[in-house]
Amino acid sequence: MKRSTPARALGALVALTALTAAPTLAQAQTWTIGEDRGRDPYESAQNFAFEARFSPWQPDVDSEFGGRARPFYDYFSYVDADGTKRVRDRLLGGLEVDWQALRLGSVASLGLGFGASYSQFGTAAPVTATGQASGQESTLHLLPVHGVVVARLDVLARRTVVPLVVYGKAGVVVTHWWMMLGEDFSRRNPGSPTVTTNNTGDYGQSARGFSYGWMFAAGAMLRLDFLEPRAQRSWDLEMGVNHSYLFAEYMVITDWSRPQLHVGSDAWVFGLAFEM
Numbered sequence: 279m280k281r282s283t284p285a286r287a288l289g290a291l292v293a294l295t296a297l298t299a300a301p302t303l304a305q306a307q308t309w310t311i312g313e314d315r316g317r318d319p320y321e322s323a324q325n326f327a328f329e330a331r332f333s334p335w336q337p338d339v340d341s342e343f344g345g346r347a348r349p350f351y352d353y354f355s356y357v358d359a360d361g362t363k364r365v366r367d368r369l370l371g372g373l374e375v376d377w378q379a380l381r382l383g384s385v386a387s388l389g390l391g392f393g394a395s396y397s398q399f400g401t402a403a404p405v406t407a408t409g410q411a412s413g414q415e416s417t418l419h420l421l422p423v424h425g426v427v428v429a430r431l432d433v434l435a436r437r438t439v440v441p442l443v444v445y446g447k448a449g450v451v452v453t454h455w456w457m458m459l460g461e462d463f464s465r466r467n468p469g470s471p472t473v474t475t476n477n478t479g480d481y482g483q484s485a486r487g488f489s490y491g492w493m494f495a496a497g498a499m500l501r502l503d504f505l506e507p508r509a510q511r512s513w514d515l516e517m518g519v520n521h522s523y524l525f526a527e528y529m530v531i532t533d534w535s536r537p538q539l540h541v542g543s544d545a546w547v548f549g550l551a552f553e554m
Contacts, residue, residue, distance in 0.1 A: 316384030316436025335370035456486035497527025
């Protein structure tokens with residue numbers, strides 16, 4: 279059976295993250311400055327953090343037009359039960375791997391992170407030139423890939439009974455996007471926001487490309503060890519998982535690419551994290 283485009287994209291996302299992280303996992307280690315008095319002497323070495331990330335998400339495509347036009351809103355919006363027209367948020371799901379490269383005693387860690395996510399927006403394709411419904415679905419697919427510097431302040435979790443870690447991230451994000459009409463790529467036209475008036479050679483080409491921007495985030499993590507200390511200790515001994523967390527993060531993506539599609543957004547991100 280032929281896999282759907284979302285299934286292929288999700289498979290590529292997992293493979294991309296795994297392939298990129300593999301060399302780092304094989305060679306990288308954490309350097310420590312000062313004495314880490316918050317570390318259990320029986321705890322296994324800790325070098326990495328893994329995150330499964332989920333967010334209600336909607337790219338700010340229409341920001342390019344300064345209120346003069348709303349192509350994304352007009353195309354993907356629907357009318358709800360009370361007659362209000364809106365675009366429904368979609369789920370942005372992804373993975374992130376952080377190398378905790380530098381340990382600052384028992385106070386904080388500094389590191390580098392790499393992640394990839396996926397989301398899509400779909401709607402019934404507009405009517406054809408004959409006035410008949412096309413009967414196909416039109417979808418916008420987005421695959422953001424980011425690289426960030428990560429600072430985690432975990433002195434409370436390591437030195438007190440308060441199981442909280444706060445952190446910040448900053449870096450770059452590259453988003454691969456593409457439009458599909460049924461099983462085929464949509465084609466660009468003179469009204470496309472990704473085609474400029476002096477770039478007429480793009481007309482009729484596949485509607486896909488890359489957008490670039492900055493990514494900033496701040497969040498807090500709840501260390502779950504206190505719920506089942508013995509189970510967490512056993513998990514560390516058997517699998518090398520030092521700590522597990524629930525986290526909430528506020529993420530901002532800004533655009534600096536022109537004339538490509540604007541995919542900047544701000545959203546809350548929730549998920550699970552594991553340190554190993």
